[in-house]
C-alpha cells in the first residue's frame with residue numbers, strides 16, 4: 001500500500017496526476033488531503049476532494065488519528081506527500097504528529113519505510129532548509145516540485161509528468177512519463 005497525501009501548497013496538480021498514474025498501474029492507494037489543500041484543489045484545478053475519490057482505494061480524513069495508518073503496525077510500503085507545505089515539513093522534521101499525514105510520515109521515518117516529500121515554496125528561509133535537511137538525514141527523500149527543461153516540455157502536463165516520473169523512479173515503479181537524457 002502507498003499513502004499519498006496532498007497538502008495546501010500550490011501545485012496540487014502534481015498530487016492529482018500521481019494519483020491518476022498510480023490508478024492506471026492498479027496500485028493500492030490510501031489518500032489523505034488537508035483542509036487547506038481542499039481550497040487549493042478548488043482554486044487551481046476546479047475540483048472537489050470527492051472528485052479524486054474514484055482514483056484511490058481508501059480516503060481517510062487527514063484529521064483522523066485513529067485509522068490503521070497512524071500505527072507503526074500498519075505495513076504500508078511508501079508514503080508520498082505531494083505537494084508538501086513548509087508547515088507539514090516543519091511538523092515532520094520536528095516529530096509533531098498532529099494529523100494523520102504527519103503521523104504516517106513519522107511512522108515511515110521511524111520504521112525505515114520510503115518517505116518522499118515534494119516541497120513547493122520559493123524563496124526558502126533557513127528554517128525551511130533546516131527542516132528539509134532533518135528529514136533527508138533520516139532517510140526521507142526531498143524531491144522538490146522543480147521540473148527540468150532538458151526533455152523540452154511542450155506544455156504544463158509534460159512539466160508535471162517530469163516531477164511525477166521522478167517520484168515513480170524513487171518508488172522503483174517503471175515509467176515513461178518523461179524523456180530520459182540520451183535514452
Ligand SMILES: Cc1cc2nc3c(=O)[nH]c(=O)nc-3n(C[C@H](O)[C@H](O)[C@H](O)COP(=O)(O)O)c2cc1C
Pocket residue numbers: 006007008009010034035036037040084085086087088120121
Ligand atoms: C493560494 C495558497 C497557496 C499556498 N501555497 C503554498 C505553498 O506553495 N507552499 C507552502 O508551504 N504553503 C502554501 N500556502 C500556505 C499553506 O496552505 C498553509 O501554511 C497551511 O497552513 C498548510 O497546512 P497543511 O500543511 O496542513 O495543508 C498557500 C496558501 C494559499 C491560500
